[in-house]
Amino acid sequence: MRGADMVALDVDNIQGVVLRGYRMAVGSYVFLKIENAVAGRRWVDRIIGDVTTAAPWDSKPNSAVNVAFTARGLRALGLRDSVLGTFSPPFLAGMASRAALLGDWGTSAPKHWTGGLGGPSVHALVWLSARTPRYLAQRLRWLDGTLADGGLAVVSTQPTALLKGQREHFGYADGFSQPDIEGLESGPRTGQGALAGKGRWRPVRPGEFVLGYPDEEGVLPDAPRPDSLARNGSYFVYRRLRQDVAGFRARLAQAARDYSGGEEMLAAKLVGRWRDGTPLDVCPASPEGKVARDPARNNAFSYADDPDGYRCPVGAHIRRVNPRESLPFDGKLVNRHRLVRRGLPYGPPLPPGAPDDGVDRGVVFTCFQADIARQFEFIQSQWLNDGNAFGLGEDKDVIVGDHRGAGKMTVQGEPPAFVHPLVRSVTVTGGEYFFAPGLNGLCYLSGLAG
Secondary structure: OOHHHOOOOOOOOOEHHHHOOOOOOEEEEEEEEEOOHHHHHHHHHHHHHHOOEOOOOOOOOOEEEEEEEOHHHHHHOOOOHHHHOOOOHHHHHOHHHHHHHHOOOHHHOHHHOOOOOOOOOOOEEEEEEEOOHHHHHHHHHHHHHHOOOOOEEEEEEEEEEOOHHHEOOOOOEOOOOOOOEOOOOOOOOOOOOEEOOOOOEEOEOHHHOOOOOOOOOOOOOOOOOOHHHHOOOEEEEEEEEEEOHHHHHHHHHHHHOOOOOOHHHHHHHHHOEOOOOOEOOOOOOOOOHHHHHOOOOOOOOOOOOOOOOOOOOOOOHHHHHOOHHHOOHHHHHHHOOOOEEEEEEEOOOOOOOOOOOOOOOEEEEEEEEOOOHHHHHHHHHHHHOOOHHHOOOOOOOOOOOOOOOOEEEEEOOOOOEEEEEEOOOEEEEEEEEEEEOOHHHHHHHHOOOO
């Protein structure tokens, strides 16, 4: 793609977290209820100047602030139904109503969710990120100050913190693969954007993630009206995922007794990366720290020369969520289902070898996209909770699939190995769909007529 053809992003109006991973050590998601529309609009006006944008940093700030609203929250601010009705149907319905599609059944059903999520009281989310606990405490006091005039109430909070080595609770290094987005100052990184033929990569068009810009089809994505509200905004998915760490470790150890490659290789086969982040497709025999730490190599693969999954199983977690060139049409189908993923672990780590201690721990999964149904919901329902797209029948993703205890995972090889039965190691304990307006959208909301 020629430089002259690149779309210019209005980074001063797009919320920073949509386009840039902060990778700050601690954070807090604060869920609010808007009890008075006038006070709510006044609060939006008060915080606009503190919202972190996507403009490049001269140096990393000590903290960041971002904000988003549910459909109920937009209505609580006074947005007319004629305008609200132009938002996407999944957003208007809310995540709880999509439980059957997403596989949120049993202990993951919305009736078991915590923190008011999925209910009528969550109207707004303020996402605070900070470099240290002290800076986070300062931001929490700032937020309390913005709420002092009344009209809004805190429904719940969810603290998060990076674990040692930037790993999640199952022990895997995380956060390696994010889509390059056209219009940012960084150039195309190998394996991070969209396939451009002959082993080349290009950035994904920004309209896949931000409203008001061309998408991979070269058109503007469906967006609410008016444009002054929608442009520079993005749909935001929040899911609180509790991890059964002791159970996962026990099931992995049990399955490894029948696997010739050993426990660590089987752990890598389940996910598609060794625990340190080394991709199996690049290093199938053993992890290599230099590869895992090298941004030019830790995503330099496409699965094109591993169609049968002998290096990285076809049903491995990272291959399911981003099949790259292993699906037809040179990856073009995959480009329409990309996500900007964010999120951090919550809860203390479980020491190695320790039994279950009953402590709630897991990860807050979040993502940004222009179309919830085509992106997040498609991936969850068609690639994670079903195997048909990959020729795997009803096999589901080992990590976040909605297993009913009868599934399996096939580890391709000669002979193949089978991991079964699969039961849920990750439980959904809360979730919601939000809209993260650009700063222009926040100004629109703050200026709504009473």
